[in-house]
Amino acid sequence: MTDTLTIPSRPRAFRPATTEPTVVKGALIALCLAVLTVLLFAPLIAVFEEALRRGWAFALASLSEPDAQSAIWLTLTVAAIVVPLNAAFGIAAAWAITKFDWRGKAWVFTLIDLPFSVSPVVAGLLFVLMFGANSALGAWLVASGFPIVFAVPGIVLATLFITFPFVARELIPVMLEQGRAEEEAALTLGASGWRTFFTVTLPNIRWALLYGVLLCNARAMGEFGAVAVVSGKIRGQTTTMPLMIEMFYNEYLSVAAFTMAGVLALLAFVTLTLKTALEWRYADQLAATHRH
């Protein structure tokens, strides 16, 4: 009986159910690489190529110009002010939305996305309307020597508005998934609210927080539309790096424009490297705690 039973040869059965034929796999990888090359790598290389077209010395000289220096410092200053503030606001918003029940919560949740849905130019115009010299508040601010529009505070405000959702958006899904049980456990063990936050909540959200901060930082340094409207583009005073790039470009100073663009790209690259380094350094913890 047993020797009449033919066991079908089934090498395919050892193939995992989720895999695809090699051809499909190869095609998908090739497609992915092609898109990456055309959309990401090629432009990035082109930027540096343009910047270095007339050599390193020429490119670096364009950066040492006072206007260029001022733009770089302004962008770094704005990011240094905006990112910590939005990290704090984002944590507060995510905390309020995920850990408590209150009236109007759904409404606030929707409102957080507002900066994503409103065009940055419109956002910029709103700030001009609110704080510009034509409004009562704006006139008073100018008179008291603290102008907001066409000045650095306006740039900070506009950037704050535009980059507000990044941290909150990253944190809310993570905090919803984690629930409130661990915080409740800490409280029953005698920990104060602050201690619970710093020893339980914050460590649990640190990776999401890091991603949110990196995204927020990238956008804060790269924001163009809203900043263009509120800044007034005063050379050497209210011109950030993206605005400076546009000015150089419009003035046919293409080496200066692309060098500045290259610096902006490098800044983004630094944040990405930082993220990867941290992930690598804490790989064991990430695996043990199942975060990202």
Next chain:
Amino acid sequence: MNIEIEEISKDFGTTAALHPVSLSIPSGTLVALLGPSGSGKTTLLRILGGLEFPTAGRVLFDGADATNLSVQDRRAGFVFQSYALFRHMTVFDNIAYGLRARPRQSRPQSAEIARRVTKLLDLIKLPDIGARYPSQLSGGQRQRVALARALAIEPRMMLLDEPFGALDAKVRRELRQGLRDIHDTTGLTSIFVTHDQEEAMELADLVVVMSMGRIEQVGKPEDIRARPKTEFVREFVSA
């Protein structure tokens, strides 16, 4: 510690989770709050632990009003349904958490903390897992670590929310005896929530049957089985 619940009620918005309920729990008793989901048993447990506050009524611990006592000051050893172990901390740090959270003047030295954690790991019969993370433990091990973490604060009572809910039948049976042993060793008044009548009957000294936010019957397991007071109790207990 004996616990006195006087006419406690709890509303969530317009829905009443608990109609006024009263219950007296003598010191050292192992009590089961038994009922189907939505019967208010978890709400009652959370009120005792200070995680919810009652709409009306009083809670007395050893005769002293504890109704408005903060969750931190209750010193209730709370074991959560899915244990709520701190996932980013080792088992050792989880168990030590409550001791390290104490104000400086009553916080033990780190050597003393280590000694107590080791003792608790022995008590739950898992002496070698201090360095592991919760995700590296089995369900049964997690439950015992949660128990040890709650015991570390030298609680005045133990409150356990479906302590066996997430475990398979075999582990359940083993851990039931484990909980009974720990209760008998510590002598703490312990209250656990369950929807499993067999579990309640086998483990508890006193069973409180609840339904729709009301207490249907309170009694020893054998009395409830022999003389169910209401139709609901009869059906629930025979199920």
